[in-house]
Amino acid sequence: MRRRAMAAAVLGWGGWLLALGAVPAAATVPAGFTDSLVAAVGAPTALAFTPDGRLLMTSQGGTLRVYQNGALLPTPALTLPASQVCSNSERGLLGVAVDPAFPCNNFIYLFYTFNKFNSNPCPFGGATPVNRVSRFTLPASNVVNPASELVLIDNMPSPGGNHNAGDLHFGKDGNLYVSIGEGGIASAARDEHVLTGKVLRITPNAAIPADNPFQGAGTARCNVTGSTTPGNRCQETYAWGFRNPFRLGFDQNAAATRFFINDVGAGLWEEIDLGTAGADFGWNICEGSHLNNSSTACSPVPPLVNPLFDYQHNTQIPGTTSPASCNCVSGGDFVPNGLWPGYDGAYLFGDCTCGGIFRLTQSGSVFSASDFGSGLGTVVHLLFGPHAGTQALYYTTYASGGQVRRVTLDNPPADPLDFFSLSPCRVLDTRNALGPSGGPALQTCTTRTFPVAGTCGVPATAKAVAVNLAIVSPTGGGQIIIFPAGTLAPTTATTLQFNAGQIRANNGVLGLATNGQIAVLPTIAGGGTAHLILDVVGYFE
Numbered sequence: 358m359r360r361r362a363m364a365a366a367v368l369g370w371g372g373w374l375l376a377l378g379a380v381p382a383a384a385t386v387p388a389g390f391t392d393s394l395v396a397a398v399g400a401p402t403a404l405a406f407t408p409d410g411r412l413l414m415t416s417q418g419g420t421l422r423v424y425q426n427g428a429l430l431p432t433p434a435l436t437l438p439a440s441q442v443c444s445n446s447e448r449g450l451l452g453v454a455v456d457p458a459f460p461c462n463n464f465i466y467l468f469y470t471f472n473k474f475n476s477n478p479c480p481f482g483g484a485t486p487v488n489r490v491s492r493f494t495l496p497a498s499n500v501v502n503p504a505s506e507l508v509l510i511d512n513m514p515s516p517g518g519n520h521n522a523g524d525l526h527f528g529k530d531g532n533l534y535v536s537i538g539e540g541g542i543a544s545a546a547r548d549e550h551v552l553t554g555k556v557l558r559i560t561p562n563a564a565i566p567a568d569n570p571f572q573g574a575g576t577a578r579c580n581v582t583g584s585t586t587p588g589n590r591c592q593e594t595y596a597w598g599f600r601n602p603f604r605l606g607f608d609q610n611a612a613a614t615r616f617f618i619n620d621v622g623a624g625l626w627e628e629i630d631l632g633t634a635g636a637d638f639g640w641n642i643c644e645g646s647h648l649n650n651s652s653t654a655c656s657p658v659p660p661l662v663n664p665l666f667d668y669q670h671n672t673q674i675p676g677t678t679s680p681a682s683c684n685c686v687s688g689g690d691f692v693p694n695g696l697w698p699g700y701d702g703a704y705l706f707g708d709c710t711c712g713g714i715f716r717l718t719q720s721g722s723v724f725s726a727s728d729f730g731s732g733l734g735t736v737v738h739l740l741f742g743p744h745a746g747t748q749a750l751y752y753t754t755y756a757s758g759g760q761v762r763r764v765t766l767d768n769p770p771a772d773p774l775d776f777f778s779l780s781p782c783r784v785l786d787t788r789n790a791l792g793p794s795g796g797p798a799l800q801t802c803t804t805r806t807f808p809v810a811g812t813c814g815v816p817a818t819a820k821a822v823a824v825n826l827a828i829v830s831p832t833g834g835g836q837i838i839i840f841p842a843g844t845l846a847p848t849t850a851t852t853l854q855f856n857a858g859q860i861r862a863n864n865g866v867l868g869l870a871t872n873g874q875i876a877v878l879p880t881i882a883g884g885g886t887a888h889l890i891l892d893v894v895g896y897f898e
């Protein structure tokens with residue numbers, strides 16, 4: 358028989374309900390860093406950047422705000438009405454992501470608790486609200502037409518009000534990752550025929566990626582009803598056995614998709630997991646690397662996968678000077694390599710009951726924590742993004758009525774790159790035969806990656822290349838955006854515009870991904886195509 362935990366009785370992400378009344382300690386970040394206010398936004402839950410540098414902010418109550426050119430726009434881009442969204446307990450508008458082809462399609466994705474039965478107030482148990490993931494269109498006007506909504510995943514029950522998770526991120530594989538908690542029904546995490554208590558992965562069109570772990574016999578689609586018949590698995594499931602995988606952190610330093618899952622614990626343990634296809638992370642048999650609500654090691658392991666790192670409630674996090682009140686792991690993100698001296702490879706994670714941000718570092722197979730920030734209030738979401746020509750850490754906090762804040766390094770290191778010239782050398786020409794550096798032609802709204810390092814004398818350690826580039830035979834007018842493969846960082850994209858039939862050439866500097874590749878995203882009128890030629894004339898390392 359299922360036991361249902363009542364929202365008021367059990368921490369979800371959780372403790373924020375308790376922490377609201379606490380007086381925060383003074384906000385502190387390490388010497389040499391500055392913590393500053395970006396914008397006051399009520400109950401801010403999640404952040405995402407568009408490639409043109411707009412910062413999208415979600416509020417739990419159901420508004421999507423836009424911060425652009427250094428100011429919070431006074432009118433929300435979207436306000437979900439109370440008849441559509443439930444935001445009591447831990448429900449609400451909880452996640453936002455931006456399509457990898459956003460410059461081409463203006464698609465954004467939102468996770469919210471749908472007031473399915475238009476109840477007031479939204480109930481616990483009975484005819485409950487459901488969590489869903491929808492795609493919307495965010496035009497340059499920053500006004501989202503509600504009718505642009507396309508529901509991609511629906512009917513994930515939220516009976517307890519708690520454990521909705523609700524984070525959305527795109528991986529470098531171009532797929533959308535969704536975290537969904539067990540909704541206050543712990544056993545759902547173990548039920549493979551339901552979506553709740555899982556991390557999901559779909560394509561931007563809600564199809565199943567070719568390498569999702571559960572496909573074929575004994576599986577079914579669950580995105581419409583939230584479940585399939587018992588004994589079958591949901592094809593959307595990427596990993597399972599989660600309680601409240603509240604926030605995810607994606608590693609922009611990795612060549613391929615790599616991410617951590619911050620799963621909020623119940624009575625004793627908070628945990629950070631490595632996203633792994635098909636893996637069972639153990640809830641509600643295990644909590645962290647221990648048996649549920651126990652300090653006894655969880656066994657049998659495998660098949661249950663232990664976290665990379667866990668920490669115990671009401672205890673100072675080992676390696677830190679945290680208060681003994683860190684009971685709710687929240688947002689996380691990886692420090693971009695080269696951004697902050699000494700921080701390469703570090704993962705920062707927040708805790709929403711002790712107001713801390715901590716640094717997780719790896720030595721061999723051992724992960725350990727150290728201090729980063731304290732007194733930051735109910736920290737929810739962490740994300741590195743552009744600021745002043747470089748990057749900074751952005752985070753949301755429920756402190757002071759709700760704020761989005763930014764942590765910057767006071768004296769960033771001088772640009773260490775040196776330039777080395779090369780004899781002009783053609784690294785790609787899509788007019789050539791089909792191949793990694795040849796055809797086919799670029800296709801509108803379709804990102805294509807090309808190897809650059811390792812050819813034409815560009816070393817694998819190169820960070821960027823100086824190029825002459827040309828667009829040939831475009832069938833319609835448009836533009837191409839070139840950026841390091843696997844990212845669409847607003848600060849590092851190069852754009853070239855053209856008219857139909859025009860040859861358009863220019864020179865530029867293209868940032869390379871850590872795997873030495875560039876990505877090209879064309880927007881060509883009429884569903885068109887174009888050819889691209891690129892010659893390198895030098896590199897930076």
Ligand SMILES: [Ca+2]
Nearest residue numbers: 638639640645
């Ligand atoms: Ca676990």
